[in-house]
Amino acid sequence: MRGRVRVAVIGCGFYAENHLQSWHHLRPEGADLAAVCDVDAHKAKSAGARYGVPYYTDADAMLRAEKPDLVDIVTRHETHRPLAELAISHGIAVIVQKPFASTLTDCMAIVAAAHKAEVWLAVHENFRFQAPMRAVRKAIAAGMIGQPSWARILFRTGFDVYAAQPYFLHEPNLVIADVGIHVMDLARAIMGEVARLSCETQHRRPGLLGEDTATMLLRHENGAVSVVECTYQAQRDPDPFPQTLMEIEGPDGTLIVHPGYRMSVIRQGTTTVQDISSPLLPWTAEPWHASQEGAFAACAHFLDCFGRGVAAETSGEDNLRTFALVDAAYRAAASHNAEVPFAWRPA
Ligand SMILES: NC(=O)c1ccc[n+]([C@@H]2O[C@H](COP(=O)([O-])OP(=O)(O)OC[C@H]3O[C@@H](n4cnc5c(N)ncnc54)[C@H](O)[C@@H]3O)[C@@H](O)[C@H]2O)c1
Structure with a gap:
């Protein structure tokens, strides 16, 4: 030591x-x-x-x-x-x-x-160290829903992220590189390593250089599938920023993280609800406290x-796998490699 x-x-x-x-x-x-x-x-x-x-x-x-x-x-x-x-x-x-x-x-x-x-x-x-995310990982590791086979993990907000980070306006790679990277890291940590992915990006806020919305479909090495969504251009009430919400399904149940960091686990017709929100530390303040507690x-x-x-x-080595997902997402979005090969137009 x-x-x-x-x-x-x-x-x-x-x-x-x-x-x-x-x-x-x-x-x-x-x-x-x-x-x-x-x-x-x-x-x-x-x-x-x-x-x-x-x-x-x-x-x-x-x-x-x-x-x-x-x-x-x-x-x-x-x-x-x-x-x-x-x-x-x-x-x-x-x-x-x-x-x-x-x-x-x-x-x-x-x-x-x-x-x-x-x-x-x-x-x-x-993100994987945030108290709510630790609670989700603990519940899954304890076998509460069995081995997860499907998930939707989302970070959707309209919070003015540009106020504190005005450089976002000029980033050619925006939402995937900034927050999609966290959400895909969570997808890895919760669902397992990723074998392949597809991605669609959108520029919904006028005047931005980079994408502010991304929707990704991941196939994990263990056969599980997850949908990873991130946007800085959603109108929600209340706005959950900076909460990551999710729905995870396994053979024995479903785990849902609702806004306000309420986690419900549905098993055999019974639902249990738990508050998994981040504690406020002496130096943290809402709404950033979940991010701040995660950093701590x-x-x-x-x-x-x-x-x-x-x-x-x-570790650096571990994070190469997360960065590789970011890299793959931009390449998938650019190549449109999942184009539908059939188009019919009325004569
Ligand atoms: N994990 C999270 O939740 C989270 C949230 C926000 C930002 N970030 C990350 O934190 C990093 C910083 O973001 P930020 O918003 O604080 O940026 P910022 O621009 O506010 O701060 C960066 C600082 O680095 C300084 N700097 C630049 N080059 C330097 C050098 N060679 N030597 C010393 N100082 C130098 C700049 O002068 C500036 O003060 C980014 O990588 C960002 O993605 C992470």
């Missing part, structure tokens, strides 16, 4: 606050936030002041000066590969936010570099695994 773990965070933007709070609150578990870095000096200085740690505007300078045990990269995908390779070149363990990198080639290069340097590597894929649980998992010298559930 390791002693205390010194963590340095790269990127002090919108989502990084959840990582900074998580490491701060994981102090009793052995984490010491050692330093922060952002190329934007104002953001770096402000985060350093809030958490009482040194700040840097150059990641290499921070790693040389602070020699942390663990680097947590919370920048956007374009910088993930160079920053991860930088940390690996220093022999420092790395956590990379999702999406792991910009392309599958980049993701594989990071995994190969970490493997060669024998550096511990994890991807901050946090993911960081706690990474700290524990790194301390014990074992791979994280979402």
Whole structure:
């Protein structure tokens, strides 16, 4: 077992606050936030002041000066590969936010570099760590519905995601790369590895560069089928953001996650209902608390695994399979390879 773990965070933007709070609150578990870095000096200085740690505007300078045990990269995908390779070149363990990198080639290069340097590597894929999703996985593992054979997993919202993340407006790959990646990771975790998929994308909000809606059909290696849906352009009342809802069917019953994170299990004509919602932590606030608690649980998992010298559930190698689904979804959407081969028009 390791002693205390010194963590340095790269990127002090919108989502990084959840990582900074998580490491701060994981102090009793052995984490010491050692330093922060952002190329934007104002953001770096402000985060350093809030958490009482040194700040840097150059990641290499921070790693040389602070020699942390663990680097947590919370920048956007374009910088993930160079920053991860930088940390690996220093022999420092790395956590990379999702999406792991910009392309599958980049993701594989990071995994190969970490493997060669024998550096511990994890991807901050946090949806599977959210309390409601842990409750679903626990119920399935306990055999409450038997081995799942069909599922519909959905993230449908009209919440203004563009307010906090205005860069979404200019992302050529939007909803699959941003949230579909989480939902497909859940599909893997709950239903099993994926053998093939098809995908249709839509641009429903005017003025967006990338797709805001995607509907995917997955065939899993064990024969199960799942429908994975994600959109930022749905009008719902109440809007469930940022909840992932689902219906899962197995031979012995059906499990449904309703809005408000009520989970019902229907077995042999009897329905049991359970509240599986995320707890509010001292630093979390609705509606983001499910995401924030997931980030905290993911960081706690990474700290524990790194301390014990074992791979994280979402290791770099594991996450290649999730990123491969994102890659496959964009390719499937572009190739329209499931075109109906027959078209009849009245004469
Ligand atoms: N897991 C989730 O639920 C979740 C939610 C939101 C965002 N994210 C992910 O978090 C990451 C960051 O997103 P965000 O919305 O916080 O972006 P952001 O633009 O608000 O923040 C990114 C920060 O990184 C800094 N930066 C860029 N290059 C740098 C470099 N070389 N060195 C140091 N700092 C650098 C930028 O100046 C900026 O402050 C993305 O990968 C995004 O997909 C995940």
